[in-house]
Amino acid sequence: MKKVGILTLPLNDNYGGLLQAVALSGFLSQHGFEVVFLKNEYFKNKWKSLVWSAIARIPFQNVNGARYAHKKRVLHKAFIKNHIPRRTRTLRSIEDFKSIVKQEKLDAIIVGSDQVWRWDYILDGYERYFLSFVDGSKVRKISYAASFGKPQWQAAEKLDEVSKLLADFHAVSARESDGVAICQQLARKDSQLVVDPTLLVKPNFYDQFLIKAKHVSEQKTLLTYVLDEQGKKKDFINAIHESLGTDYAVKSLGLQSDRTAPEWVTAFHDADYVITDSFHGMAFSIMFNKPFVVIGNSHRGVSRFTSLLQQLDLVSRMVDESSLEKYSVKDLVSHKIDYNEINTKLQLLREKSANFLMNALEATR
Incomplete structure (x- = not known):
């Protein structure tokens, strides 16, 4: 196992979403993997993307948040470049994703973390977050700390379809206990509970x-x-x-x-x-x-x-x-928090989560 792709929500204005991506990338790099970050964007046709890109650059307005999102992208551009250096071209369709998997010759793809399985966040192309573009017999499919954001699965009409997609995953994990229960509802009884990537790394990572x-x-x-x-x-x-x-x-x-x-x-x-x-x-x-x-x-x-x-x-x-x-x-x-006790518990959760991820990447089918 050498080359691992990461798929998460588009990196825009969310500090937590950005830092969890950097943390997961950093963790994998520390463990000897070559990390390829899949530059995910909201699915729009080419002309619509160009129009919104032009609108975003017009000052003194914020139509549908376009200007604000553009300013955030500019703000975070250097940080992303420095700490997620290996990124693909912008991917805006399932065809783009299929093409990049072949081009990069990925050994595994990890979807997560953050709310990558929250239904109202992924309506523009939910299939990609369940790795529909990946052949599970050739590339390992893993979810790490994926979050549904809600205590129940929100799209009952998609239960069968998503269950079939999850059946092709090599390993499944969720960030919340409710998420583990939803995965079990979606026929993944082996789903595990793990910590968010920001907690997977140790505090000195942020130095x-x-x-x-x-x-x-x-x-x-x-x-x-x-x-x-x-x-x-x-x-x-x-x-x-x-x-x-x-x-x-x-x-x-x-x-x-x-x-x-x-x-x-x-x-x-x-x-x-x-x-x-x-x-x-x-x-x-x-x-x-x-x-x-x-x-x-x-x-x-x-x-x-x-x-x-x-x-x-x-x-x-x-x-x-x-x-x-x-x-x-x-x-x-x-009320004082006993962080000696908390840190001991967190380290155990960190080790359990790291073991899940390493086993998912290193084990064979």
């Missing part, structure tokens, strides 16, 4: 991204990374800040942030307390041993949080966005 502060502040930092801002969340954040005290300054990130990926990672690394409603915000808080509170985000999927928190006995760190007023802010702030 290469950290930016040294030019000025050291005496104030501590309350970092907020909140994707869906609304009044109740703002009130909750203000209450946490008030409880922490004036020694803490608030630093806010969000979907509209113009921070680079290294700046984003550094913000979590340097934070003294974190509030987030993001799965990867939670993951990096745990990775860097930060006191944190995660706000359960029902729209984006709560099981993404609870599955990992349950494995680490950290469920008490999650609050429900629909009833934030019922929680004792004082208790949340005063």
